[in-house]
Amino acid sequence: MSAPPVTAPTPPAGARPRAALRHRLAERGVDRTLLLVLPAALAVIALFCYPFLYGLQLSFQPTRGGALGAYRQFFSEPFSRKSIWATFSLAVPASLINVGVSVPISYRMRREFRGKRLLLALLVVPITLGTVLTAEGILEFYGPAGWFNRTLHLLGLTASPMHLTMNYTGVLLSLVISGFPFAYLLTHSYLSGIHPSLEKAAATLGAGWWQRFRHVTFPLLLPGLMTTFSLSFVMAFAVFPSAMMVGDPNGSTHVISIEAYQAALERFDYAQGSADAMIMTALMLVVLVAVTALRSRLYRGSTGGKG
């Protein structure tokens, strides 16, 4: 609401103009309640922004090679340059699988049925596992002498054990196991925010289930799916412990976080480590901005739900 222009006589000097200023500010939403934001904002600035900017300026002060030396070092060495490719080739498929598979499953789970709560609870289980149990489990279950390969052998599907651990597949498996529940929970809640009456209206007009999904539900769900994709991507992009434990950290799964970690805390080259971290952040933000830009072109109206 904007205030009507008041042609008041000029207020006498002293307390009045200050009070008027306070009122004008309050009309724009600035009052003492806003002070409540301060502690949290200051904490985030001190603990996140300051270290980040400190790291940024540190990354421009490597021991040799001038201001951009650390960045040049990263991009000139094929081993570290390839870590970008390793990261993306893990994070993109992992988040696509997680989001893609959760759509049909949550579409089936919209109806009430017996055991739905149990199924939901079971899907939350992987969140509790932690990276180490997942990694150990993957190593032992999918390993050459593990139950998975034994079963395949018993069924006569493979002659020799499949190599599923200590390589790209192992890390992808761990990303799916830990990431799918998150993607599923998000997709499920976006989907249940779409009011069923919309689909019913389409059904009344004679649309089959595929037409209803293709032209009604999916367009409404797409913005939510892109958010889910972004969050899954953030999780998969930062893969660190599992890439070390079930992957091949010096080869195909030498992801950028391992590169940054090794530079900073194994070689104690903080400038290089900070530079790697900055490159990692920049790549991450580029992807997020791209997804957000794509998302803003989509339908943004009501989905019929309250949320």
Added chain:
Amino acid sequence: MSASVRTAGPGADRPRGLSLRPGTWLTWAVLTFFFVNLLGVIGTVLVDSLGRRWFASWLPSGWTGHWYSDAWKEFGLGRVLGTTVEVTFLVVLLSLVLAVPASYALARRDFPRKKLLTTLFVLPILVPPIAYGIPMATVLYKFHLAGSITGVVLANLVPSIPFVIFTMTPFIEQVDPKIEAAARMCGAPTRTVLTRVLAPLLLPGILAAGILVLVRTFGMFELTFLTAGPTSQTLVVTLFSAVNSAGIRSTQSIDAMAVLYTGTMAVLLLIALRFVNPTQLVARSSE
């Protein structure tokens, strides 16, 4: 939910649940495959942690519980758990104290540059923990805070504060501002409005946010790993270090420790699920 409109109860819905369309079967097959694999992953670790000796066979040659007591002694788990609890509770307490007032202001007021402030709070969630953890560890070393519990707590506050803000905001938006207005009209000052009117109404939300932060901090690996010293390691970090020095440690006692970790985490999450419905965190369904 959709079914509540279409059918009267769970019984009436059952015939539809057994429809034989191939798409349905494929979906359930994928889900079953996922669960079988998940069960296998958890099962092998559990069996290994209880097994006597297990090489190339379906099951170990015998059963024993001594890996658990071994792990407890070998890794000093009593002290590690103490540190974990201390760090987790400090993070929960501090992030609630800092973030709940902020989320109140953000939910209630619309002010210039609000978008900028929101971006400030979103960034720590979007930037990967390793990426800001490395500069942060450097800064903490500069101030001689790295390696101490203080350093670990400070590092873990970074993602926790935004997390509390974004979990709390919908809870606050649900409280009708008229209630506050009424209290003010009866002469209650801001402090009384906050403590006597809002706090009781927001208690479920605060509990939910607190428990979720508890679960997150308990499982947070990267930040703790980068900032912890030998005396301030939490359980996750101890586990990871044990795996990485696997030559000396027996796999079984690592597995036993992993089972202990997962058990604790599962209990915490079960408690959390009593307060929050995980599927309604981002959008409320139209019931």
